[in-house]
Amino acid sequence: MGLDDPNKDSILKYEKKPTLVTIPRKSFVIAIINGQSHEIVFDIRLKSIVSDNVHKGYGFPILTVEEQILATQLPLKYPPFIASVHKRGLNLSELVCAGFTMGWFGEEKSSSRILTVDCFLKESTANFFVRPISGITMVADIDLMKIVEYHDREVEVVPTAENTDYRVSKQSPPFGPKQHSLASHQPQGPGFQINGHSVSWANWKFHIGFDVRAGIIISLASIYDLEKKKSRRVLYKGYISELYVPYQDPTEEFYFKTFFDAGEYGFGRSTVSLIPHHDCPPYAQFIDTYIHSSDGTPSLLKNAICVFEQYGNIMWRHTEAIIPNELIEESRTEVNLIVRTVVTVGNYDNVVDWEFKTSGSIKPAIALSGILEIKATHIKHKDEIKEDLHGKLVSENSIGIYHDHFYMYYLDFDIDGVHNSFEKTSLKTARISDGSSKRKSYWTTETQTAKTESDAKITIGYAPAELVVVNPNKKTAVGNEVGYRLIPA
Amino acid sequence: MGLDDPNKDSILKYEKKPTLVTIPRKSFVIAIINGQSHEIVFDIRLKSIVSDNVHKGYGFPILTVEEQILATQLPLKYPPFIASVHKRGLNLSELVCAGFTMGWFGEEKSSSRILTVDCFLKESTANFFVRPISGITMVADIDLMKIVEYHDREVEVVPTAENTDYRVSKQSPPFGPKQHSLASHQPQGPGFQINGHSVSWANWKFHIGFDVRAGIIISLASIYDLEKKKSRRVLYKGYISELYVPYQDPTEEFYFKTFFDAGEYGFGRSTVSLIPHHDCPPYAQFIDTYIHSSDGTPSLLKNAICVFEQYGNIMWRHTEAIIPNELIEESRTEVNLIVRTVVTVGNYDNVVDWEFKTSGSIKPAIALSGILEIKATHIKHKDEIKEDLHGKLVSENSIGIYHDHFYMYYLDFDIDGVHNSFEKTSLKTARISDGSSKRKSYWTTETQTAKTESDAKITIGYAPAELVVVNPNKKTAVGNEVGYRLIPA
Structure with missing residues (x-):
């Protein structure tokens, strides 16, 4: 809900x-x-x-936490699985299981909501994700809440627990380099105000929302124009609408792992509490939110969002040494505002930042952390590899399966009003053959305005291009369109 | 020298x-x-x-500062130019001139070193770069130190000085948003030691050199391997070997502006003093260097390089909520070491950073600042544009001419020794048509090792690829090559 x-x-x-x-x-x-x-x-x-x-169409409601917990308990009471565990000489009490959604590959619409359940060894390490019990496929129907498909294809070795625990409390020497600390403090306090869900900072005002599926939503973002003495809308609404993570292993055990983290697990539902002083600087402020259980009961998620100012980069500088007998040195330090959440879907932690700059720029950023998803193999050394592993042997008996992370942003710009256009400016080579210049060629630009949404589809990176959202009805003093450039990182 | x-x-x-x-x-x-x-x-x-x-080949020695100063004084004593200035109703004392190198477009080898000299109005603004006196071309022979070519094609309006001065001391209201300050302090002092030209920090050791042409040079960079208990070489030498800035205006006044900032002006020679507390954080340490005049006399360049630690990002984190009745939250703050110089070639300031991470990564970064190069035009509004301006009308009477900035890095990797190879791993689509998987396709990888230098030439961005420098003779425990990935920003 x-x-x-x-x-x-x-x-x-x-x-x-x-x-x-x-x-x-x-x-x-x-x-x-x-x-x-x-x-x-x-x-x-x-x-x-x-x-x-x-x-009545394709697709199912988002998974609830309760469904996942119940589904992951099914194997522990499922006799064929218990037999498989014993056959491997493992202990049921050492297992932890997790639910993985299955992709759709053109099958007829199914009426059952299914989830595969993979189990791992948690014995002597918190890092169970790198200790999969491979070779077994279990499919649970989560409406019936029972296992409906079971295959134990082969007994695969479980990668070692040695040197896998990431907890600081479990580390032993030799320790990595010890860093010197930084004590930092804002003598005037933070430069922003949070009023309910509204944030005002420097020349920016915006609203922070939270949705079970999208997670954090930035909306009604406007910047104050000193000269026009008014606030100008930039972004009506922005959020991550989907994170698509397709794995590239076509074998029975992995082929279906093509996750839609927002649509299947919920980016909001998977938002975790931030760790003060670690996930955000000491002077950050935190915002709590509520998530709900499947019967609708709200539960508080402490420190779901943090807001802080980031210092240290150069905003603009110039040293002017050309004017005789005069040296001009100017440098302005940049202060930016960052709004941060962390979304942990299983093994991966997505650090989702929205950075605001006084220049007017908004910089959404993702930092991906957490743990690789591992598939077990009998292979201990690269020399033993005979066929495509569909991944990299990252450690003995451990394959890091090839995959992508596609983050999709929903960005509804309202630059100076709701009627905006999308423009693509390409570089075009002009050749000179008439001797009018000593140059043989140069480039110039060509701008196209998308007339339909499908017109605006582009492939990023194949050729230099400037992607701009403009308000074609609002012009600058010299007649240029007012707009924002989209800069893919 | x-x-x-x-x-x-x-x-x-x-x-x-x-x-x-x-x-x-x-x-x-x-x-x-x-x-x-x-x-x-x-x-x-x-x-x-x-x-x-x-x-005896093509090309000339790098420009000296003295040559540039002398060349830029020539117009002020050159009668045809003085006449042109008077014709425009301008005052000689309001002028400042700068020398611009000329590109080579296939002409026969010339025996004279030439420089074009452009003049600007410095009256009532420090920002003379946006006030060019366009329409005049002056070419100086800097060996003869005289003007050898002169054209006054047309009297072009000089863009206004209004609102162009960037000096903080010259600003008047309305002022931009006032930021809150950050007080920061390293209680244990900096975590690095500078010993002569050698820096040691965390698990890194490297040398900082300085060259008249290249500017800052990082060399002998090694990282300490805790497990092997030894230092392992990563980079023998790295620096910016060239910055190529070709403008895209084929007209007589601009066609030749295709600058090689390192080769023509010198990245070392153009390095400027850093402004403490602005270009680098308060707790940065500075290194001076020497540059020399054309007779070889050394002169001290104070604060040419700064070294500091940067805090605030998340190095790694994970929240583990899948293990029943247990919540694990781990987050490590990243501390990086940054070595910074600023190279100002005329209007542009290049902030050149080398960032070292304890993970073993080195991140060279460029931030470009300063002032746009402007060409004057009679045009005040976009509606008046009848033909390609070869740039953008950025302000009344001011065209920002189209151009690129190509930074070239010289990177001599010595990963675990001097014999390294360059590998390119491409993604390859595999189609499934035999029904062996429900997947219709997936991608896998294909790796090629460059056999010659020209084999290693690549075009970045056209297709996903992993570019890696490896030591093919050194393997990890599981047999993977030891290497560094090159990640284009």
Whole structure:
């Protein structure tokens, strides 16, 4: 369940005249009732159901935490699996299991919500992800909450626990280099104010929202224009709409691992508490949020979001030594505002940052951390490899399977208003053959405005291009369009 | 002039047994004698000339500061230019001139070293670069030190000085957002030691050199391996060998502006003093260097290099919530070492960073700052544009001419020894049509080792690829090659 946002038009009207305009306050509930996926909208003011539609297309509701916990307990009571564990000489009490969603490869629409359950050894290390019990495939129907498919194909060695525990408390010498510490302090306090869900900092104002599926949502971001003496809208709404992580191993045990982390697990649901002084600097401020259990009970997630200023880079500088008898040296230090959450989906931790600069730039950034997903193998050395492992032998008996991480951003720009266009400027080589210049060639630019959404589809990186969102109706003093450039990292 | 490095073999021998091995100590001098470019090598111990060769190929010695100063004074005494200035109603005392090298477009080898001199208005702004006196072309022969070519094609308007001065002392309201400050302090002092030109920090040791042409040079960079209990070489030598900045305006006034900032002006010669607390954090340490005038007199360049630790990012983190009844939260803060110089060639300031991480990564980075090069135009508004301006109308009467900045890095890796190879790993799509998997396709990898230098030429960005420098003779425990990945930003 979550907040059912009023439509954009209503929000913009309400934003202008909050005392005069009433907007609906609604929540949505996605519920499975008698095996059907209901999309229910509830009016909080009226305390009544506004709509209740049954979803009949492809796809299923997001997994709940409870479903995952129940599903991962199934193997421990499933006799064929217990037999497999004993056959391997392992102990049931040493196991920890996790649920993995399965990709769709063109099969007919299935009516059952299924999850594969993989088990790992947690004995003598917290780092169970690198100790998979490979060779077994278990599929659970999570509506029936039972194992519906089971294969024990082969007994594969479990990679060693040695040197895998990452906990500081479990480390033993030799220790890595000891770093000197930094004591830092903002004598005037932080330069930003958090008022409810609204943040104001320097020339920026924006709203921080939180959604079960998307996680953190930045909205209504506006920058104050000193010369025009008014606030100018930049971004109506921005968030990570999906993280697609397809693994590239076609074998029975792995082929289906093509995860949609937001749609299947929930980026909001998988947001974790930040660790003060470690995930965010000592002077950061934290915002809590609520997540809910499958019966709707809210539970507090402490320190879900942190907000802090980052210092240290050069914003702009110039040394001017050309004017005779005069040396000019100017350098401005950059202070940026960072809004951070961490989303941990299984083994991977996604550090999701939104960075605001006084120049007007917004820099969304991802830092990926956590643990590699490992597939076990009997192979201990590269020399033993006879065929494509679909990954890299990262350690004895351990393959890091090839995969990608595709982060998809939803960015609804409202640059100086809602009517924006997407422009692509390409570089074009011009050849000179008429002797009009000593140059043989040069480049110039060619700009295309996307007329449809599919027109705006681009492949990034194949050729130099400037991707810009503009407001074609707002011009600068010299007649250029007002816009923001999208710079892929 | 500069240090004539002993060859690599001698340096590596000397490094191993500094008390037993004597290496030559030589300097080089590039001198113009009777119109010929001499490359002279001088033995400092023997106080004698080792070799003296006359360069007969294309190209000329790097410009000296004195030559540039003299050349930029020529217009002020050149009657045709004085007449042009008066014709425009300008005052000679308001002018400042700068020398611009000219590109080579296939002409026959010329025997004269030439420089174009452009003049600007410095009246009522320090920002003369945005106030060019366009329409005039002046070419100076810097060996004869006289103007040898002069064209006054058209009287072009000079862009306004209004709102162009960047000096903090010249600003007037409305001021931009006021930022809160950060007080920072390293209670144990810095975590690095500088001993002469050698730096040791955490698990790193490296040498900082300085060259008139290349600027800062990082060499003999090694990382300490805790498990092997020994230092392992990573980089023999790294520096920016060239910065190529070709402008894309084929007209008479601009076509030749295709600068080689290192080769023509000198990245070392153009290194500027860093501004403490602004260009580097308060707890940075500075290293001075020497540059020399054209007669060889050394002059001190204070604060040419700064070294500091940067805090604040997450090095690694993981929240583990899958193990029943146990929550594990681990997060390590990253501390990196940054070595910084700023190279200002005319209007542009290049912030050149070498960042070292305890993980073993080295991250060279460039931040480009300073001022755009402007061409004047009578055009005040985009609507007046009738033909390709070869740039963007950035302000009334001001075109920011299209151009690129290509930074070239010289990186001589010595990963675990001198014999390294360059490998390119490409992704290859594999299609499945035999029904062996539900997947229709997946990707796998294909690695090629460059056999020749030209084999190693690649175009970055056209397709996903992993570019790796490896030591094919050194393997990890599981048989992987030891190597470093090159990650284009």
